[in-house]
Amino acid sequence: MSTRRNCLVENDWICGEYVRTRSQELIDATAQHIGITAASVALGVLVAFPLALLARRRRAVAGAVLGLTTVLYTIPSLAMFSLLLPLFGLSAALVVTGLVLYSLTILVRNILAGLRAVPDEAVEAARGMGYGPVRLLWEVELPLALPALLAGVRIATVSTVALTTVGAIVGHGGLGTLILDGLDSTFKAQVLTASVLCVLLAVAADLLLLGAQRLLTPWTRARRPGSDRIRARAEKVAEPA
Amino acid sequence: MNAIPGAWDWLTTSANWQGESGVWHRLGEHLYFSGVTLAVACLLALPLALWLGHIGKGGALAVNVSNVGRAVPTLAVLVLLTLTPLGEHGDLPTLIALVLFAVPPLLTNAYIGMREVDRSVVEAARGMGMSGGQVFRRVELPLAYPLVMTGLRSAAVQVVATATLAAMAGEGGLGRIITAGFNLQNTPQVVAGAFLVAALALLVEGVLVVAGRVCDPSPAARLGAGGLGRGRGAS
Numbered sequence: 001m002s003t004r005r006n007c008l009v010e011n012d013w014i015c016g017e018y019v020r021t022r023s024q025e026l027i028d029a030t031a032q033h034i035g036i037t038a039a040s041v042a043l044g045v046l047v048a049f050p051l052a053l054l055a056r057r058r059r060a061v062a063g064a065v066l067g068l069t070t071v072l073y074t075i076p077s078l079a080m081f082s083l084l085l086p087l088f089g090l091s092a093a094l095v096v097t098g099l100v101l102y103s104l105t106i107l108v109r110n111i112l113a114g115l116r117a118v119p120d121e122a123v124e125a126a127r128g129m130g131y132g133p134v135r136l137l138w139e140v141e142l143p144l145a146l147p148a149l150l151a152g153v154r155i156a157t158v159s160t161v162a163l164t165t166v167g168a169i170v171g172h173g174g175l176g177t178l179i180l181d182g183l184d185s186t187f188k189a190q191v192l193t194a195s196v197l198c199v200l201l202a203v204a205a206d207l208l209l210l211g212a213q214r215l216l217t218p219w220t221r222a223r224r225p226g227s228d229r230i231r232a233r234a235e236k237v238a239e240p241a
Numbered sequence: 242m243n244a245i246p247g248a249w250d251w252l253t254t255s256a257n258w259q260g261e262s263g264v265w266h267r268l269g270e271h272l273y274f275s276g277v278t279l280a281v282a283c284l285l286a287l288p289l290a291l292w293l294g295h296i297g298k299g300g301a302l303a304v305n306v307s308n309v310g311r312a313v314p315t316l317a318v319l320v321l322l323t324l325t326p327l328g329e330h331g332d333l334p335t336l337i338a339l340v341l342f343a344v345p346p347l348l349t350n351a352y353i354g355m356r357e358v359d360r361s362v363v364e365a366a367r368g369m370g371m372s373g374g375q376v377f378r379r380v381e382l383p384l385a386y387p388l389v390m391t392g393l394r395s396a397a398v399q400v401v402a403t404a405t406l407a408a409m410a411g412e413g414g415l416g417r418i419i420t421a422g423f424n425l426q427n428t429p430q431v432v433a434g435a436f437l438v439a440a441l442a443l444l445v446e447g448v449l450v451v452a453g454r455v456c457d458p459s460p461a462a463r464l465g466a467g468g469l470g471r472g473r474g475a476s
Contacts, residue, residue: 074446075439076402078409082419082435085428086244155311162314169409169423176316183320183410191324195317202312 007189015189022190025178030197032092033174036167037160037205040096044103044156045149051104052111053137065108073105077166085170095167102163103156110152114145147220150213154206161202175201247429248436257433262421264437270413271441274404278336279397282343287389290348294355294385295377303352310345315403318342319410335407342403343396350392354385383458390453397449401442415441 007015019026055062075083080098088094118141126140165176173180175194182190214221251257258264293299318341322334358381366380408416418434421427 071443074398074442076405076416076442078402078405078416078419079435079438079442082422082431083439085431085435158308159311162312165314165316166406166409168316169420176314179314179317179320180409183323186324188324191317191320195314195321198314198317199312206312 011186011188013188013192015193018189019193026193026197029175029178029194030201032172033161033164033176033198033201036092036095036099036164036172036174037157037201040099040160040164041103041153041157043096043100044107045153047100048104048107048111051108052115055108055112056115062112066112069105069108072101077102077163078169081166081169090170090172092167092172094170095164095172098167099160099163103160106156106159107149107152110148110155111145114148115141117148118144143217147213147217150209150216154209154213157205157209158202161198161205165198174198244428244432248432251429251433252436257430262417264415264418267413267415267417268437268441271401271404271415274332274335274339274407274412274414275397275400275445278339278404279343279400281336282340282347282396282400283393285340286344286347287351290351291355291377291382291385291389294352295373295381297356300352300356303348307345307349310342315342315406316409319403319407319412323410332412335404335410335412338407339400339403343400346395346399347392350395351385351389354388354392355381357388358384386458387453390449394446394449394453397445398442401438401445405438 008017008021051065055065072080077098080101081094084094084097088097122140122144123136126136131140165173165179167173168176168180171177175198178194179191179198182188182194256263260266290303293303315338319335319338322328322338325334327334327337362380362384363376366376371379404414405416405419407414408420415434415438418437419431422430422432422434
């Protein structure tokens with residue numbers, strides 16, 4: 001039987017021959033996808049953290065920052081990337097900038113919620129022991145806010161993996177570029193393979209971050225699992241999709 | 242950096258607003274896609290979510306459907322549906338994709354809204370002799386209303402965004418102005434289209450915020466139970 005040769009010719013949805021012959025193309029697209037997602041989330045955390053600290057200080061800043069990031073989140077992804085076109089041209093920097101702006105909504109909210117949930121007693125005790133503001137932040141407040149921060153990073157990462165595909169409009173969409181090219185040439189195997197890889201990437205990233213969360217915050221596991229689940233739900237409500 | 246004045250020129254040229262690929266026609270398509278699919282999604286998701294919330298079952302489904310929705314790329318679903326035999330039926334793939342992505346926020350928020358209603362309030366209502374249906378209509382639904390509206394807003398914004406992406410899969414709507422601009426390497430047109438899409442999304446969000454306040458069935462309830470206050474703050 002020559003079914004193996006035929007699946008490319010007959011344009012089947014599932015085609016092992018496609019995966020074998022174009023594996024380099026798939027690896028390159030996946031690598032670009034991971035690179036764009038990782039850069040976006042990392043930059044997002046670096047920008048969101050000082051914003052959350054500022055927002056914690058002043059109520060007016062908090063209102064402005066949360067309002068602005070919500071407005072950014074409302075802008076559809078294709079429009080966001082297009083509005084950045086005059087600034088960045090057809091580049092990966094354009095896609096990363098757009099994705100950073102999206103991730104801010106979730107990250108700032110979660111970091112702020114984490115910092116606000118630090119018990120007053122812990123802060124008082126640290127001050128009493130002579131901790132300065134910087135040491136207080138790094139050694140007391142940040143570790144206590146870490147579970148909320150990491151929950152935000154997980155949500156932001158999963159949605160960033162999905163949104164990266166839209167970068168295909170400027171030719172830097174990782175697996176999204178393969179999906180869009182597959183549409184133009186009605187190449188079913190390419191579209192399905194790239195789509196499945198994209199979902200797998202999101203799931204893998206989520207599990208990886210869940211593992212990191214468990215490793216970094218072992219004390220959260222000691223609590224009853226039920227209470228954690230309730231909190232996880234509350235966080236989802238807080239997220240303005 | 243002459244893209245902004247260029248976009249302004251594009252927007253103020255009346256020829257760009259007329260005809261098959263003009264702004265008015267594309268806006269009409271966009272609103273038609275968005276309106277129909279949002280209505281269908283509400284009809285599918287809200288009764289199910291409110292019922293599940295009322296009987297207190299199916300929480301895992303209602304919450305996880307949002308996580309799945311977040312992980313699946315909209316573009317991939319649009320392209321996949323377009324390449325299936327459904328693609329021969331004109332707008333159908335787009336309409337299906339739009340409904341699929343509008344359902345998760347509606348389902349999750351309405352369910353959580355119902356479950357976050359203070360149990361003691363429900364107990365009290367039952368103690369007063371209210372039937373299941375009365376508790377649902379007079380107690381649970383008004384108290385869940387803010388989160389149901391949050392879900393509706395999220396779904397509406399999602400639908401407007403997805404309808405924009407439909408242009409990348411060859412469909413109509415305002416996104417088509419953007420993709421046509423990319424094909425023509427006409428940056429002012431890309432920026433003008435993006436501005437129109439962003440303005441529409443923000444307008445839809447704004448209108449729904451106002452509508453939600455105007456239609457709120459329980460203005461007095463907001464002063465009451467602490468549980469509700471928390472729910473509102475979180476949304």
